[in-house]
Amino acid sequence: MESSIKKTDGQPLLSDRLTETPVRRRQFLQYAGAGAAAALVAWGCKKDNPGPDMGGKGFYFGSGDIAILNYAYALEQLEAAxxxxxxxxxxxxxxxxxxxxxxxxxxxxxxxREFFKAALGQHAIDSLAFDFSAVDFSSRGSVLATARTFEDLGVSAYNGAGWLIQDVNYLALAGKIVSVEARxxxxxRDLIxxxxxxxxxxxDANGLDLSNSPTVVLEAAGPFIKSKIDVTDLPTY
Known part of the structure; x- marks a missing residue:
């Protein structure tokens, strides 16, 4: 059975398009909206922002909003993988x-994943390597328990990093993505x-979704990430 996302107007399934052709920068700007598009264009013109490099500490996330977007990019890489x-x-x-x-x-x-890669451009960290040896992919219980961990963690990560984002356009973009992660x-959770x-x-008791700082999230995701990462300048609390 194919993905439940149907063909429309003769276009291929979303799964086919995404696995065959990466989302391009122009497509990202269209999806992100005019405000985010303008901010990303301006950002891409800056030459003094630090780019990611391996160095001695691992993949460098950068600082400020760049670091936060690379943080989100790393988590989306994990989930996609x-x-x-x-x-x-x-x-x-x-x-x-x-x-x-x-x-x-x-x-x-x-x-x-491809949205963040397009947005970050030359500042994007490289593709990370992951370790799923703790997951029994032949077991429904193991797979769904891991999926629940990743999805809950992803929602709490966006909630926890939102107030650290300086550019409101990036905040709006994160809000669009976290709503999908919550779905x-x-x-x-209901499958389980x-x-x-x-x-x-x-x-929580106030009817609000939980949030976690980048430090807590990366500690939880750490066992699944094989690549060495450098989050020295990642904003946190």
Whole structure:
């Protein structure tokens, strides 16, 4: 069964387009909106911003908003790699419906990854290597538990980093992406335990989604990231 995103006006499925052709910078600017587009163009013209390099400490995220966008880019790389593996090696009990859902989430994560890569341009960190050895991809329980961890972590990461972003256009873009990540988190949680999509593990007494600082998020994601990273100048709290 193919992804539940249907063909329209003779166009190929989203999954086909994303896996075959990376999202280009121009497409990103169109999707991001006029404000973000203007900011990104201006940013791309700056020559004094530090670019990522391996150095002795690993992939350097940069500082300020660049570092935050590279932080988000790293997390989107992680999620895209995970769901790509899920589809490549689906658990034996996966239904056509669940496979279609996983394909849709994979496609969204690939789109997010490519958006950040396009936005960052020469400041983007290189592709990271990941370690999913702790995940049993033949087990539905293991896959969904890991997906829940990644999705909950992703939502809390965007919530926790939002107030650290200086440029309001980047903040607006992050808001658009985190809303999709929250949809993923709700879906995965309900696949595991129907009705758990907004329980007190992820929503506090004020009805607000939980947030985590970049330090907490990277500590949680660390076991899955093989590449050495340098987040020395990443804003945090």
């Amino acid at each position: 995970f769901y790509t593996e899920v589809i490549s090696n689906p658990y034996g009990s996966i239904s056509d419906w669940e496979r279609a859902l996983m394909m849709d989430i994979r496609d969204h994560e690939i789109a997010h 993923h988190a709700a879906l995965v 335990d129907n009705g758990s999509f907004a329980n007190d593990e992820v929503v």
